[in-house]
Amino acid sequence: MSRPRPVSPPPRVGLISLGCAKALVDSERLATRLAAEGYRFAASLGQADVVLITTCGFLDSAREESLAAIEEAASTGRPVVVTGCLGSEAELIRSRCPEVAAVTGPEAVDEVLAAVHRLAPKPHDPLLDLVPPQGLRFTPKHYAYLKIAEGCDRRCSFCIIPKLRGRQRSRSAASVLAEAERLVQAGVRELLVIAQDTAAYGSDLRYAESRLRGRPLRAHIVDLARALGELGVWVRLHYLYPYPLLDRLVELMAEGVVLPYLDVPLQHASPRILRAMRRPAQSARMLDRIRRWRAICPELAIRSTFIVGFPGESEEDFQLLLDWLCEAQLDRVGCFVYEDVAGAAANRLSGHVPEEVKEERRARLMELQARISREKLKARIGREEEVLVDRVEDGAAYARSYAESPEIDGFIRIRPAARLQPGLRLRVRITAATTHDLDAEPLSAAPDPAS
Numbered sequence: 001m002s003r004p005r006p007v008s009p010p011p012r013v014g015l016i017s018l019g020c021a022k023a024l025v026d027s028e029r030l031a032t033r034l035a036a037e038g039y040r041f042a043a044s045l046g047q048a049d050v051v052l053i054t055t056c057g058f059l060d061s062a063r064e065e066s067l068a069a070i071e072e073a074a075s076t077g078r079p080v081v082v083t084g085c086l087g088s089e090a091e092l093i094r095s096r097c098p099e100v101a102a103v104t105g106p107e108a109v110d111e112v113l114a115a116v117h118r119l120a121p122k123p124h125d126p127l128l129d130l131v132p133p134q135g136l137r138f139t140p141k142h143y144a145y146l147k148i149a150e151g152c153d154r155r156c157s158f159c160i161i162p163k164l165r166g167r168q169r170s171r172s173a174a175s176v177l178a179e180a181e182r183l184v185q186a187g188v189r190e191l192l193v194i195a196q197d198t199a200a201y202g203s204d205l206r207y208a209e210s211r212l213r214g215r216p217l218r219a220h221i222v223d224l225a226r227a228l229g230e231l232g233v234w235v236r237l238h239y240l241y242p243y244p245l246l247d248r249l250v251e252l253m254a255e256g257v258v259l260p261y262l263d264v265p266l267q268h269a270s271p272r273i274l275r276a277m278r279r280p281a282q283s284a285r286m287l288d289r290i291r292r293w294r295a296i297c298p299e300l301a302i303r304s305t306f307i308v309g310f311p312g313e314s315e316e317d318f319q320l321l322l323d324w325l326c327e328a329q330l331d332r333v334g335c336f337v338y339e340d341v342a343g344a345a346a347n348r349l350s351g352h353v354p355e356e357v358k359e360e361r362r363a364r365l366m367e368l369q370a371r372i373s374r375e376k377l378k379a380r381i382g383r384e385e386e387v388l389v390d391r392v393e394d395g396a397a398y399a400r401s402y403a404e405s406p407e408i409d410g411f412i413r414i415r416p417a418a419r420l421q422p423g424l425r426l427r428v429r430i431t432a433a434t435t436h437d438l439d440a441e442p443l444s445a446a447p448d449p450a451s
């Protein structure tokens with residue numbers, strides 16, 4: 001059987017590589033990724049749909065050569081993307097050549113590719129492309145994790161992620177938003193925003209602006225959350241270290257821009273233990289903040305995680321944590337037993353807690369939280385809520401509201417489930433509650449603003 005040909009030929013990239021061997025390797029990596037995606041390369045600037053220039057900024061003569069190449073490429077009227085060492089001096093480049101379409105620094109492969117995708121989109125050919133435009137995902141079709149940064153600049157004593165993954169490196173806001181748009185176009189109805197330290201997003205970029213279709217967007221979590229909220233799908237923010245700017249995110253939640261779900265890992269409540277963990281130690285002030293957040297956004301669901309049996313944790317410290325949880329009335333809680341991790345600073349602390357004591361403390365904490373959770377879920381009986389269906393099996397649909405994140409929180413079981421399917425948003429009435437889950441009956445299918 002003959003194979004139909006693609007409707008239009010793939011775009012051609014004009015690639016100019018200047019500078020040292022490191023810049024050459026960057027160019028090779030970019031060329032490899034572009035070729036794997038199906039782009040072709042232009043033999044001359046005149047044949048290119050987009051021009052990509054890897055620059056050098058070391059010596060004055062090399063900078064001048066790079067600027068001259070940028071000017072020559074721009075004079076052809078083709079969109080020009082500049083990367084490499086001189087790309088760190090975006091202002092200089094734009095002052096010499098304002099028509100440049102995108103500028104990134106060195107080793108910004110994802111940003112460069114996002115710019116090429118935007119300026120010369122490659123038509124998706126389902127017969128030839130091995131990878132769909134939104135990429136390969138292991139989550140169900142209707143929700144997706146959106147990673148906005150890698151690495152972490154904090155130094156919590158029990159954690160080796162900064163050693164393993166390095167300092168924080170945020171993606172540009174334009175590249176994050178472009179990926180989010182592709183996911184929504186592919187049918188995603190809930191975006192779960194993640195990073196090691198989500199609220200610190202953009203600090204390593206000094207919150208630099210990037211542009212998507214000419215629209216400037218600051219690499220700041222508040223601006224990014226607002227932009228994602230405009231896509232018309234659920235946006236859920238995970239792993240928010242308790243910085244002061246969380247207050248501003250809670251305001252966005254109250255406005256309905258993102259889901260009123262605050263995942264804020266607090267780890268402990270005893271100031272002594274928090275100091276040993278190298279975490280913010282004002283637990284009493286944290287209770288005030290929680291009260292204030294609930295005043296700003298009364299429907300707020302708060303999730304947190306805690307570590308018990310940290311070195312030096314006395315029965316008094318642990319009791320302080322239990323008392324704090326009684327006061328805080330968090331909606332969802334995860335609890336880990338402390339373990340030494342090779343390379344973590346906490347290993348060297350004195351006062352390691354015996355294993356059986358750690359386990360007993362975890363059981364006590366989870367028992368207390370189960371009572372809190374049961375009461376909180378019982379209070380939802382009779383309420384009407386909007387939910388997103390995850391799966392349908394054995395005559396029931398399993399769904400979640402804004403208050404439940406997939407995999408880590410409970411579910412809402414809907415019966416009857418006739419005509420319900422994964423990815424559908426609908427209104428339900430809560431009819432019963434257990435310790436972690438809810439039962440509900442369907443009311444009506446909610447209009448899906450993203451469809």
Ligand code: SF4
Nearest residue numbers: 152154156159161196
């Ligand atoms: S626990 Fe989180 S915030 Fe602390 S160092 Fe590890 S990744 Fe960073």
